[in-house]
Structure formats: C-alpha cells, structure tokens
Amino acid sequence: MSFIFKSIDHVQLAAPKGSETIARKFFGEILGFQEIEKPEKLRKKGGVWFQFNTYQIHIGIEEPFTPAKKAHPAFEVENLDALKMHLNQNEVNFMVDTDLPGANRIYVHDPFGNRIEILEWI
Template sequence: MNFKFKAIDHIQLAAPKGSEELARHFFNRILGFAEIEKPEVLKKNGGVWFAYGNVQIHVGTEDPFSPAKKAHPAFEVENLEALKQHLLKYAVDIIEDNNLPGAKRFYVADPFGNRIELLEWDK
C-alpha cells in the first residue's frame, strides 16, 4: 500500500440540539479539555469542539438524537485513580471493568449518555 494512517485527528460525539453548555460543563470544566474555535462555516451547525494536547473531541448536535451506548472512544490516561476520584467529586457515575488484561479501566457516560472508556495500562 502507498498510504498509512498517522493518527486519529478527532473523535465526534453526538448530543441533542441546544446542549452546548452542558457539553462545556462536562468536557471543559470537569475533564479539563479546552474549548477550541470551530471554523466559521461550521458554526451554523451547532455543537462545540474541545482539545486536550493532541486529542480533540467534536461534539455535534443531531435531531433526533440517540446516544452511543456500545460504540465509544477510549482515552489512555496517566493516573487513572486520580481521574476517578475527580469524577466522583462531580457525581459522575463510574462503571468499573477489569476484563482487559494488563489495564485498569472504567467507563463513564457524557451528559448525553455516550459511553467513554478511560484506561491506564499497567507498567
């Protein structure tokens, strides 16, 4: 093949129309992602974009909306236990999972019900 995949550019998550403030609260204020400017031509579609280092999450709105319950992004985290304690302070429900050998992990749902996996590989 004459091509290669370099990286994931961004992850798109869906949310109900008009839920940008709820997305800002969760991804910016709780998880610490910075809001980034959407291109002018895309602003009319609603939604909001976030970045943490080179990880981007694009929250797009759709109507009708249906959350992703099985399909999900998985984020590798440094100091997963500290993140877990932080999320618990904000009353974010944690779903423990110890079925992946060599990793600690749990799942959370964003405010719209989309599944998100957070994991840390054993060293």
C-alpha cells in the same frame, strides 16, 4: 499500498440540539479539555469542539439524537485513581471494568448518554 494512515484527527460524539452549555461543563470543566474554536462555516451547525494534547473531541448536534451506547472513544490517562476521585467529587458515575488484561479502566457516560472508556495501562 501507496497510502498510510497517520493518526486519528478527532473523535466525534453526538448530542441533542441546544446542549453546548452542558457539553462545556462536562468536557471542559469536569474532564479539563480545552475548548477550541470551530471554523466559521461549521458554527451554524451547533456543537462544540475540545482538545487535549493533540487530540480533538467534537461534540456534534444530531436530531433526532440517539446516544452511542456501545461504540465509544477510549482515552488513556495517567493516575486513574485520582480521576475516579475527581469524578466522584463531581457526582459523575462510572463503572469499573477489569476484563482487559494489563489495564485499569472505567466507563463513564457523558451527559447525553454516550459511552466513554478511560484506561490506564499498568
């Protein structure tokens, strides 16, 4: 082939109209992602963008809104136990899953019901 996939540029999750403040609290304050500025031409569409390391998460506005219950991004973390304690302190529910050999992992739902996998390879 004459083309090569290089990386994932971003993952987009959907949220209902007017939910930017809630997204900032969950993704920015609780998960610790850094908010980044959207390009001017895209601001009128609503939503908010975040980044950690070189990865971006775009929270886009969708009407009518339906959360992603099966499709999901998966984030690799270091020290999943500390994250679980942090989530508990912030009253964010998660489900422990032991089905993936070689990984400790949990699932959380963002405030809009989108499923997010978080895992630590052991």
